[in-house]
Amino acid sequence: MARERSLSGTIPSMETSHDELKDNTIIIVLGASGDLAKKKTFPALFGLYRQNFLPRDVKIVGYARTKMDREEFHKRETSYLKNPNDEEAVAADIEAFKGLSTYVSGGYEDAESFQKLNDHLEEIESHYQSKERNRIFYLALPPSVFIPVAKNLKEQCYVEKGGVNRIIIEKPFGKDLESARELLTSVKQYWTEDETFRIDHYLGKEMVKNLLVLRFANVAMSAAWDKNSISNVQITFKEPFGTEGRGGYFDEFGIIRDILQNHLLQVLSILTMERPVSFAAEDIRDEKVKVLRAIPPIEREDTLLGQYVSANGKPGYLDDDTVPPNSVCPTFAATTLWIHNPRWEGVPFILKAGKALNEAKVEVRIQFKDVTQGIFKDIARNELVIRIQPSEAVYLKLNAKTPGLYTRAIPTEMDLTYKRRFTDTKIPEAYEALILDTLKGDHSNFVRNDELDVAWKIFTPILHWIDGKDGPRPRPVTYPYGSRGPKELNAFVEKRGYKRADASYVWPVTNVSSL
Ligand SMILES: NC(=O)C1=CN([C@@H]2O[C@H](COP(=O)(O)OP(=O)(O)OC[C@H]3O[C@@H](n4cnc5c(N)ncnc54)[C@H](OP(=O)(O)O)[C@@H]3O)[C@@H](O)[C@H]2O)C=CC1
């Protein structure tokens, strides 16, 4: 794959690398025995390796408490690597990838284990041709050990001179404003903001990255991007499976902490921020923080909570053995956020997310206002839909004249479906994009400390209410596994101004004869 291809429309500051690590780099994956490492981190590293994006002679070191020999580790490391059409080539690359990877077993709390890890890293580095030594520590670990691991890495494994150290931390970053501040303060004792990369993997998704370009590289979009043209916006996350196997984790967090407070709020901030002065990380993040600060905490009346129940042979949330009986943890939530600034005053932003729904889909749906009536009656509203996954697409619903010898308007659309339009390219995995950004030292797609603080301010009051800190815990309404969500949802979005399209409209083909 060409790394330095010249394209028209290049965005200058997106091309510049900061402290790009090109040589003498070790990537240490802590929690290497776990789910995230197996499903996301190692496949992303392999994807980058295959495309030649990792530093020359990179080495990968797995670390966890589980005792494994190198062979067992390699088995786990490669268990989720895809081997599509060109099997032989992939198989050879998998063998080479294993050759870069070693494993060290040790605890998370004790200094001795980290000294042992450091000895292993120094042994690898003793073969380098130059003195430069760079280390990236990826914490694929539960948050309960973030702080001791951050401390031990700094005290035992940090390269003091002649190299770069970076630490990648996964969400959840706390459970509310207070715990997030505690976490930030503790990690800050050991790692600077510049060395810290807080992953929200939605920021690595192609269509989320595309938002900046769609908004700011198109005058036609910018012109209509405010309360004068837009009636309401919905950002939706739907998963067709329940919490199977993750009930224990999920019940402590709930859908708001799992999806809305981080992934959907990140999408919202990029969608609504003002144009940054440049595409440099701090310019983008300054604008995101500014718009988030204009959002007041969510009100209870602006919230709909749901929990799935058994249907069509699928178990309900409470049927999961790892979930406490009678749990009132929401597996679905819809909330309305308001932005008090001149651009967005009065526009409702509805964030909704649910597990065990009827489909897998993440999308942004921007519904424009009604056109002036008079020459038209009951005409459909324009909608711009940005489908983040699956099948990435941007489509704009427009009214057009019905083809034929009479004049009548029908809804249709301008459709940019990626797999039809861009036929020779693969959409990168979010984790590939983010690990590459970490290697480049580019923080644009990572969560800054003040961004996190303001995100928790918006959600903490509603979360405390749900957690029962202010009185009895609210009971979510139920919805059947595999449904669109609670039946109250239609009324919820219609109350915020959303008008459903005429039922005869079918995407993406219209047969005029059937109208
Ligand atoms: N899994 C996913 O799809 C996603 C995960 N995340 C986040 O990534 C991080 C890791 O997630 P995931 O891999 O699923 O987690 P796991 O539960 O699989 O934990 C990872 C590893 O950490 C060690 N570990 C587990 N529990 C404890 C504990 N109580 N104390 C100390 N060590 C423990 C285990 O290794 P050992 O016992 O060998 O030391 C385990 O293999 C979390 O912060 C999670 O929220 C974020 C997005 C998606």
Ligand SMILES: O=C1O[C@H](COP(=O)(O)O)[C@@H](O)[C@H](O)[C@H]1O
């Ligand atoms: O962070 C999380 O995200 C996944 C969904 O990620 P996606 O990339 O598949 O959209 C979600 O399943 C999980 O509950 C949550 O912790």
